[in-house]
Amino acid sequence: MLLRRRRSCGRGSALSGVAVAWLCVLAGGPAVSGPSSWWTAGYPRQVHRSLAEVELLSHLAVILVPQIPIKELFRDFCVEPSENWASSRLSPDLAVPGVLREKNAILFLEYDGYYRHHLPCGIQADERKNAALLQHAPLGSHIVRVAHAGRNWSEVQDSVIESVVGTWQPGDPKSLLQSVAQVTDCLASELTVSLLRSETARRMNWKNLERAKTFVDQAVLSNAVGTRESRSCEIMRFFQEDIGLSELAAKSTLQKHIQLLACSIEANLKPTVQWLRELGLSDGQVSKAIANFPQLLGYSIEANLKPTVEWLLEMGLSDGQVCKAIAYCPRVLGYSIEGNLKPTVQWLHGLGLSDGQVCKAIASFPQLLGLSIDGNLKPTVEWLHEVGLSDGQVCKASASFPQLLGLSIDGNLKPTVEWLHELGLSDGQVSKAIASFPQLLGYSIEANLKPTVQWLRELGLSDGQVSKAIANFPQLLGYSIEANLKPTVQWLHELGLSDGQVSKAIANFPQLLGYSIEANLKPTVQWLLELGLSDGQVSKAIASFPQLLGYSIEANLKPTVEWLHELGLSDGQVSKDIASFPQLLGYSIEGNLKPTVQWLHELGLSDGQVSKAIANCPQLLGYSIEANLKPTVLWLRELGLSDGQVCKAIANFPQLLGLSIDGNLKPTVEWLHELGLSDGQVSKAIASCPRLLGSSIEGNLKPTVQWLHELGLSDADTLKVVAACPASLLLSIEGNLKPTVEWLHEVGLSDVQVSSAIARCPQLLGLSIEANLKPTVQWLHDMGFIDRQVSKAIASFPQLLGLSMAKNLGPKLGLLQSYYDASFIRDMIAAFPALLAYSRDRLEHRLHILHGQGQLSRLKSAMSLTNERFRLRGLRSKATCATWTMWQQDPKYKWMGHGVSDTKLFGFHGRLQNDLPHTYSPGEHQRLPRHMSTERDCHPVDVIRPALPGYSGFLPGRVPLRVSPLVP
Known part of the structure; x- marks a missing residue:
């Protein structure tokens, strides 16, 4: 009605x-x-x-x-x-x-x-x-x-x-x-x-x-005998003796629900307590449940308690979850199944929660079942939508933190969001933070949020870093300062990180503060030490990449190290790579590492080159194939490098693949063009010295060119230096160039000689004074050179300083000593230091020939000849042109006769390079082979074959000589 x-x-x-x-x-x-x-x-x-x-x-x-x-x-x-x-x-x-x-x-x-x-x-x-x-x-x-x-x-x-x-x-x-x-x-x-x-x-x-x-x-109440005062005494005694409440707690419990005076201890209270214990609640949980919600003792076991428990079990809660739910929220037993429980579950399903999520939500927050759909649940969801959460995010937030639905919009939710905005978070960051960590809305601003922010600021984080850290990891606001934050910071300090490194690590990776020192941090550090990293390297690795401490040793760290070993890296190379680039341990083997290695192989690098490249530049494994590697290779090819040159450049300087095309590569090439290098010279320079592309134009390249100009080199000479030895641009002016020039001056070279030497041999600037220059000069002194001869030799042939003592100078000196005395060798090298630049085989062969002819004194002029000119040199000096004295041709044989003036000619028994003409006939002047020429009826003799068929020696004078019958 x-x-x-x-x-x-x-x-x-x-x-x-x-x-x-x-x-x-x-x-x-x-x-x-x-x-x-x-x-x-x-x-x-x-x-x-x-x-x-x-x-x-x-x-x-x-x-x-x-x-x-x-x-x-x-x-x-x-x-x-x-x-x-x-x-x-x-x-x-x-x-x-x-x-x-x-x-x-x-x-x-x-x-x-x-x-x-x-x-x-x-x-x-x-x-x-x-x-x-x-x-x-x-x-x-x-x-x-x-x-x-x-x-x-x-x-x-x-x-x-x-x-x-x-x-x-x-x-x-x-x-x-x-x-x-x-x-x-x-x-x-x-x-x-x-x-x-x-x-x-x-x-x-x-x-x-x-x-x-x-x-x-x-008043006497039903099911209970006695007055209110007597009943109060009886029930309080029951609370203390049977349930275990203190006198104060018993009194407080009875005051919460004075209606218990109408309940019979034997008929109502004791059976309910026994039922709770049989359900699985411990004595402590029973006493706590009754103290928090004494109304529980007034419910009918058969009409209220059992049906509610059965419904919870049918919902999917386990016996343990039901027991826990009742222990934490005993008033759930007083909710109406039809009026509260079922409608709430139906509403949660409508929100998008699955059966499992609903079950989990009720198990973790049984109070949810007592909230009003229209008074609590719907308004909260609408507010979350207004904050910017999508339907899916609201569903996920409610499933992961159902307590959210019980918070007051005006008392909790709105003030927290307003505080986050004041902290510097944007609307999008706030909605994202709530979606990822809805528990944030349940924290007290005064007791949790403000103290944590204040602590972060005292740690050294700026306001921007604090807001960014909270936006990226809102869980940070839920950690205890004394139990979590301070101990972690103290541990980082003990590890060797400075205050600045700690604050930077937390700003970049606030999740670090949530890891367990004993379960996560210490085991990871111990593993790194066992891998071969020193204490300092571990400290530096964590400071530069604190995310390292969050990886699983078994699932991430060990598999990556094993894969690097399989790739061919040694233990030392692996530890060095991790120390210099700890981010390597965070990459997926299947998603990053293997595809990059496969791409390098397809590019043409061998297994050894790949492992060497990774050992020298582990960052290579972090580059995107599509966004970094392929575009860079394509750009190098368009620059004029061949596939082989590209492959070699990457093998020698894998860092090249990490450089920005627009920020590094193109500007460097443009600068080289402005310097005067042609396209071909640029591509050749990069192919021979790819590190050039990684150098700073303002910090390295321009200052070095300016220094060369100040040294006295002209623009043309500077251009020649860069084209011939682009690596010279990478040398430190203070650490390499100036000391080398000073040393050359000390050796005795003038300013002009120094600039000339560098122009002719720019590689000189890259030689070590202690390992190359000084030992070479000492070697010259040991041969008997005086200072003036040393400086003159270097000035005339600066390449001398780059020759290896063990592989070049020493063996050649030993060879010369087999033919000459020490003084002759000294004077010859002083006059012609370039002699030492020729190959040992060439020197040995010509020494042997000259020695056989008794012309060792002519070594200087003989060494400069090409092999062909060296073979023809002696014969041409003695041979004379002879007129044709006989030419006869028949179907089978052709021969030619000529006269010579000397039978003791050098190279007379040498090797003939070209056959005599087969189509030359009397009365005709036809083109002879390239080593011959015709002037009327005569030609010069270049070389002849040894042991020609029909050879019968040479006669003095201008006597016809039969050389060889040739079969057509």
């Missing part, structure tokens, strides 16, 4: 000092009418059903009819059973006569505080009772149903109204009187016409309410 009116009174009714309520009756008539015969036919109840009912209604009794004893108003009435009311007894909670205008009419007050009154079955039962009361009571009677929330009735009835009041704390007079005042206010406003007018307004105070308090203390 829909009630005629519903009076909803909040808990804001003011009661200054002593609670005051006014019952102003506006209708005329006598002050109070006497009880009717129907009312007097009833009888007072000896046992009361609910302590809350007795508390509220006894105070209303004193206010409404102070002249009637309170116990008389709690009455039962005998009635004839009917179809609607099968019982022969009708028991209104409170029956007040003489306050309504209609003669003999009764004002019934019903207290519906128990949750079952809000269930469909409870509402139907209350409607049946309303009908029975109005059927049997005198005409004009009214019913006032007092509840803590409004209900939907099936029909309207003018004689029944509902008064919605706030709750009160048992034993707290102030909160109780607030609820009493709300009821009296409802009576005054809703029953104005029906109530009798009182002569004066009655003022409620402690004095005239004392009777109500006394009545409550002496």
Whole structure:
């Protein structure tokens, strides 16, 4: 039935000092009418059903009819059973006569505080009772149903109204009187016409309410024997002896739910405690559950507790999860399955949570089932959407942190978001932080968030770094400063990191503060030390790449090291790579490392070159094939390098692949072009010295060119130096170039000679003074060179300083000593130091020939000849042109005769390079082979074959000589 009116009174009714309520009756008539015969036919109840009912209604009794004893108003009435009311007894909670205008009419007050009154079955039962009361009571009677929330009735009835009041704390007079005042206010406003007018307004105070308090203390409740005081003692003793609560806790528990005085210890309390223990709760959990929610002891095991547990199990919770849920939130056993549990689960499914997620959410936050869908859940979800979370993010956040749905929007959520904005996070960063770590919204700003931020600032992080760290890792705000943050920082300091390195590491990788020192940090450091890194290298690696400490040793670190070993790197190379580039350990073997190595192989690098490249430049494995490697190779090819040159350049300088095309490569090439190098010279320079592309134009290249100019080299000479030896541009002016020039001056070279030497041999600048230059000069001195001869030799042939003592100078000196004395060797090298630049084989061969001819003194001129000219040199100097004396041709043989002036010619028995002409015939002048020429009837002899067929020697004078019959 829909009630005629519903009076909803909040808990804001003011009661200054002593609670005051006014019952102003506006209708005329006598002050109070006497009880009717129907009312007097009833009888007072000896046992009361609910302590809350007795508390509220006894105070209303004193206010409404102070002249009637309170116990008389709690009455039962005998009635004839009917179809609607099968019982022969009708028991209104409170029956007040003489306050309504209609003669003999009764004002019934019903207290519906128990949750079952809000269930469909409870509402139907209350409607049946309303009908029975109005059927049997005198005409004009009214019913006032007092509840803590409004209900939907099936029909309207003018004689029944509902008064919605706030709750009160048992034993707290102030909160109780607030609820009493709300009821009296409802009576005054809703029953104005029906109530009798009182002569004066009655003022409620402690004095005239004392009777109500006394009545409550002496009331006997159902299922329990004794007065309130005796019952309190019994239940407190039960709490202490059977449940294990302290005296103070027992008293506090009873005050929370004074209605327990109406419960039987043997019939209600003990069985419930036993049931909880059988469910799996420990004694401590049982005592804690009852202390937190003593109402639990008033529930029926069969009607409430067991059905709720069975429903939770059907939802998918394990026995342990159910036990844990009840231990942490015992009030879940008081929720209505149909009114709370099922609708909430259905709503969660509608939000997008799976069965498993719903089950997990309930297990971790059973309080979720008690939240109002319209009052809590829906508004929170709408707010999350407004903050910027998508449906999926809201679903995920609710599943991972269901407590979020129970937080107050105005008390928790909005203030936290506002604080994050003030910290410097953008709207997007805030929504992302909440989506990834919704627990953030549950932290106290004053107790958690602000202290953590202050600690980070004291650690050395700037405001920007703090906001960035929180945006990237909001979990940071949930760590304990004393238990997590400070110990981790202390450990990092002990590891060797400075204050600046610690703050930088945390700013770059705030997740570091969440790792366990014993379970994560120490084992990783120990593993690095065992790998071969020193303490300093470990400290440096962590400072530059703190993410290293977050990797799993078994799943990440060890497999990567094993793969590097399989690739061919030694233990030392692996430890060196990790020390210089710890990021290597974070790459996926299948996703990064193997594909890069495969690409290098396809480019043409051998296994050895690949392993060497990675050993020298482990960063290579972190470059993107599509974004870095392929574009760089393509650019090198377009520059003019062949595939082989590209491959060689990468093998020698793998860092090349990490350089920016637009930021490094192109500007360097443009600068080389501006310097005067042609396209071919540029490509050749890069092919021979790819490191050139990694040098700074302003920091290295331009200063070196400027230094060369200041040294006296012209633009042309400088260009020649760069083209011939681009590596010279990479040398340090202070560390290499200037010391070398100073040393050359000390050796005796003038400024002009130095600049000339560098122009002709720029490689000279890259030689080590101690390892190359000084030993070579000492070697010359050991041969007998004086200082002037040394400087002259270097000035005339600076390449001398680059020759190896062991592989060049020493072996050649030994060879010369086989033919010459020391002084001759000294003078010859002083006059012709370039002699030492020729190959040992060439020197040995020509020494042998010259020695056979007795012409060792002519070594200098002989060494400069090409091999061909050296073979022809002696013969041409002695041979004379001879006229043709005989030419005869037949079908089979051709021969030619000529005369010579000397039979002891050098090379006379040498090797003929070209056959005699086969098509030359008398009377014709045809083109002869390239080593011959014709002038009328004569030609010079170049060389002849040894042991020619038909050879018979040489005759003196101009005598025809038969050389060889040739078969056509």
